[in-house]
Amino acid sequence: MYTIGQISKQFHLPVSTLRYYDKEGLFPGMERRSGIRVFGEKEVEALRMIECLKKTGMEIRDIKEFMHWCQQGPATYEKRRDMLLEQKQAVEAEMARMSQVLDMIRYKCWYYEQAAADGNEDRLRSMTLMDMPEEIRRAFENGHK
Amino acid sequence: MYTIGQISKQFHLPVSTLRYYDKEGLFPGMERRSGIRVFGEKEVEALRMIECLKKTGMEIRDIKEFMHWCQQGPATYEKRRDMLLEQKQAVEAEMARMSQVLDMIRYKCWYYEQAAADGNEDRLRSMTLMDMPEEIRRAFENGHK
């Protein structure tokens, strides 16, 4: 059993954040003793899951829904799995997008490297896809899909 | 030469967003005719660059700095290249983080798939790393670094 201050240190989270999470319903059914929050094993577990879900970019209101399902036991395993699968899809989609963005920026870096070396953009302006180095052409094409 | 409304359609951006970008200084030196914004080739070019930089997650105030450098000609090629290189590092770091998050969530998906199949978490609770399928163990270990 821990106080909010102890949990704050354990998880390197401000006390205000923990209170905010509680206010948002991320610790359903948390015990209180004369008004003071009691963090037990269940809440520590919950917090680990919250940290995980936050990293995936999940919103507080969805995390809240997930934590409430956790309260309800085995009947909600499928719901939890489905939500995680959906979040996995979202993260995979974001990864794919990032990969494309990376190619776009790789091209731009190369472009300004050339411009800096040439002192102007004349050569770059008259350049076609075929004039670019293989790798840059690939980045350009992928980045501009 | 285009009006704000024409650009809004071309780029699928609300007029309010274009005005906001202008207010934030993303179109330095844009022309006006009796108070009305005139979008020329330079602004269209700028907007393409803005869209690109936004995709990388660059903040408006940094994009503003970049666009001002673009105004200043060849003397700022190095600055622009350096800013893009820095942004490339940031995107690469984010990709690496996402990849780890993906492994974490892959493990969680597998966990609830098992829980749903078993109807409880008993087997999972008594499971060690060696009991997990190769691929899941990899995801677990990478996801919990």
Added chain:
DNA sequence: CCAATACTTAAACCTGACTTTATCTTAAAA
């Protein structure tokens, strides 16, 4: 010539995830 449409501004509002502030209560240490 006049209505309709598109443009202008400043300022308020919105969302998400917190943080800060002000005031009050409880618990632990001296």
Added chain:
DNA sequence: TTTTAAGATAAAGTCAGGTTTAAGTATTGG
């Protein structure tokens, strides 16, 4: 017992990146 630290609350503030609103001005088509 009395500080003092740590707990509590509600409400307001913050930040980014816009969006909405209100009220006025300019341009275009019939």
